[in-house]
Amino acid sequence: xxxxxxxxxxxxxxxxxxxxxxxxxxxxxxxxxxxxxxxxxxxxxxxxxxxxxxxxxxxxxxxxxxxxxxxxxxxxxxxxxxxxxxxxxxxxxxxxxxxxxxxxxxxxxxxxxxxxxxxxxxxxxxxxxxxxxxxxxxxxxxxxxxxxxxxxxxxxxxxxxxx
Amino acid sequence: xxxxxxxxxxxxxxxxxxxxxxxxxxxxxxxxxxxxxxxxxxxxxxxxxxxxxxxxxxxxxxxxxxxxxxxxxxxxxxxxxxxxxxxxxxxxxxxxxxxxxxxxxxxxxxxxxxxxxxxxxxxxxxxxxxxxxxxxxxxxxxxxxxxxxxxxxxxxxxxxxxx
Numbered sequence: 001x002x003x004x005x006x007x008x009x010x011x012x013x014x015x016x017x018x019x020x021x022x023x024x025x026x027x028x029x030x031x032x033x034x035x036x037x038x039x040x041x042x043x044x045x046x047x048x049x050x051x052x053x054x055x056x057x058x059x060x061x062x063x064x065x066x067x068x069x070x071x072x073x074x075x076x077x078x079x080x081x082x083x084x085x086x087x088x089x090x091x092x093x094x095x096x097x098x099x100x101x102x103x104x105x106x107x108x109x110x111x112x113x114x115x116x117x118x119x120x121x122x123x124x125x126x127x128x129x130x131x132x133x134x135x136x137x138x139x140x141x142x143x144x145x146x147x148x149x150x151x152x153x154x155x156x157x158x159x160x161x162x163x
Numbered sequence: 164x165x166x167x168x169x170x171x172x173x174x175x176x177x178x179x180x181x182x183x184x185x186x187x188x189x190x191x192x193x194x195x196x197x198x199x200x201x202x203x204x205x206x207x208x209x210x211x212x213x214x215x216x217x218x219x220x221x222x223x224x225x226x227x228x229x230x231x232x233x234x235x236x237x238x239x240x241x242x243x244x245x246x247x248x249x250x251x252x253x254x255x256x257x258x259x260x261x262x263x264x265x266x267x268x269x270x271x272x273x274x275x276x277x278x279x280x281x282x283x284x285x286x287x288x289x290x291x292x293x294x295x296x297x298x299x300x301x302x303x304x305x306x307x308x309x310x311x312x313x314x315x316x317x318x319x320x321x322x323x324x325x326x
Contacts, residue, residue: 010181010184010229010231010293010294010295011180011181011184011207011295012178012179012180012181012295013178013179013180014178014179014180014229014267014295014297015175015176015177015178015179015235016175016176016177016178016179016266016268017174017175017176017177017265017266018173018174018175019257019265019266021173021174035309044174047241047257047265048241050241050242050255051241051242051255051256051257052255052257052258053241053242053253053254053255053258054242054252054253054254054255054258054315055254055255055257055258057258057313057314057315058258058313058314058315058318059308059310059311059312059313059314060308060310060312061257062270064227064266064268064270066173066177068173072178078210078211078213078214078216079213079214079216079217089217090216090217091216091217091218092213092214092215092216092217092218093214094182094210094214094215094218094224094298094299094300094301095215095216095217095218095220095221095301096301097300097301097303101298102180102182102210102298103179103180103182103227103297103298104177105179105227105297105298107225107227107270107300107306108306109306109307109308111308111309111310124309130173131173132173132174132175132177134177134266134268135257135264135265135266135268136257137257137260137270138257138258138259138260138314138318139308139312139314140260140314140318140322141312141314142319142322142325142326143260143270143271143272144272144307145222145223145272145274145302146198146274146287146326147222147223147274148222149222149223149302149304150220150221150222151220151221151222151301151302151303151304152217152220152221155221155301155303156305159303159305162305163305163309
């Protein structure tokens, strides 16, 4: 139990709509080898090339998307072993990046290869074909961590074959 | 006009709810000096300490939040000059990180200082007091850009005093 419940003045619900859609050579959610895939992001109406103006000056973008194949009605456990791997510790849902999570939001920083009209070709996007995109942001080095990064061993092991 | 409208099979609307709330010494949205602020993130019910289990092994987290003071009904221009600064170019809404954007999603990577029960103390979170948090993810170095980053001069100028 949460001993100090917060007042939920701005708890939602908040309504979101896709601004773009992913087309990918991967159609099923599998864990590893994302760099082997090719992917594009195409804006949905009413967005036009004007919304991408100047984006070609950036080498990388952050893509915010929805894990749309995850059933939002299915209860999300507050902790689990990543990928069910018994060699890794039980960790909280906010201490891992698994797709079965509250609000089903995925974030990926990927390389922007080309922009053709309203379609971005990208490298390293870990989203399957048909994924709704909620936002696209330019990657700025100033938003990278400002201090040394540490993370547990299991997370390095999990990521070993991811890209 | 968008010459190749996409079928909007998974366009939404998608409903999201806050999983946590920000408490910050900054109560109004201003542009610069975020590192001078102190901020905490407190989980909302039904989330408990179990959802944070193991997060203390990570030095940094990615916080996904809502720019809740932005009116979602207000039309977002597809391009504008960042901060209205006439020395900077007109750029698309997806080529900048301004808060007045579709779906009002903000993302910030910040340093995790301590965890006390269901409250995280963080450094470098650019969100004002009362901000709804939609997700918390551990920062993994494997998700950083895999190739050299380039970005336009105006974006470095804009970020000069941000943190």
